[in-house]
Amino acid sequence: MKKIKRFIAAVVFLLICAPAFAGTIRLSSTIGPVDAGIIPLLADNYKAKTGTEFVIEKAGTGATLEKAKTGNFDLVVVHARALEDRFIAEGYGQNRRDFMYNDFVILGPEGDPAGIKGMKSAAEALKKIAEAKAPFISRGDMSGTHVAEMKVWRAAGISPDAEMDEWYTVFSLGKLGNGPTTIFADKRGAYTLMDRATYLTRRSGIKIVPLVEGDPILLNLIAAIEVSPKRFPKVNNAEAVKFVDWLCGDEAQTIIKDFKVSEYGEPLFFPNSDEWNKKHGK
Structure with a gap:
């Protein structure tokens, strides 16, 4: 009986705390947005909504893409279009989406x-x-x-x-x-x-x-690219897709628009998803 009660209690706990077990996104990002604080802020806001954990590593865009070629990351945030296009053409990435710029x-x-x-x-x-x-x-x-x-x-x-x-x-x-x-x-x-x-x-x-x-x-365009699940079947593509969809939506785009404007007197980054630009006539 005690074992059954413990089992039921464990199941209830898991159901109550389900968001905390929503998975982990391994993100490899260019350094600037991490050091400025916008990537950690976006990750924290998404975690608060979904319980998704993040492992974030930073490096220059070239190094970021090379690291992602190991299959040890689910998503990259980068800002060098020629290198990004090559990464995708070589089969390592998919679904490049602009989401901010400076x-x-x-x-x-x-x-x-x-x-x-x-x-x-x-x-x-x-x-x-x-x-x-x-x-x-x-x-x-x-x-x-x-x-x-x-x-x-x-x-x-x-x-x-x-x-x-x-x-x-x-x-x-x-x-x-x-x-x-x-x-x-x-x-x-x-x-x-x-x-x-x-x-x-x-x-x-x-x-x-x-x-x-x-x-x-x-102009400095910053994009998110999924690491290809075709190339690396073990990547957490499902969670990466959900996060990028959120990045491109109103909530995240507004966070980007307002980020530290009051502190520095001007924007550090500008929202730039297709969804945002279409909604705001850009």
Whole structure:
């Protein structure tokens, strides 16, 4: 009789606490949104609704996608379209969905030795930096930020080489993320290409400032991609799909829209799901 009662009590407990056993999503994310706090906040809000647990690891986009190729993650959050498309084409991922964006800016010392302040073209600004041989810091790690930087250098018709060009430095710890890279550039009094969220969250402790912004080439699209269950049958695709659907819905998109606006006076990220844009006529 005691065994039966314990069994019934255990069943009742499981039924009452069912959300807590809703599963776990293993998420590999680019570093910036994790360090800024938006990914942990979204995960916490979803967990509160569903009981779903999260294991979140962060790395540059290139490293994030390579880690996901092991099948040890269910979902990736990344921001380098060429690398994302290759990841999907090679059969590792599926169902890429945009869900937020911000932009990159070119930061530099207020004295602006290269004279780029206020330029409308990011590519022309990088040309002036190269011509002036002004110090420039790169993450150099095939992260989304590094890929975006190299895209602008290509538009400028320049291929900087850290071994040949003394003014161009690849930060040896760039793989640690945009925050450490920004601090390193600040200490060097150098230029760098950086996402706006990183600048806003670090600006009280640095002297370098945004000098070039607003060029469409600096747009930073952030997407979620499911790791393919066809390639890796053991991934938790069912929970990943539910979470991405929630990310693209009104509740999560509003969280993104309002994230730390009151603290920094401007958005760190903008909602960008198809559902949100359709509803708001974008």
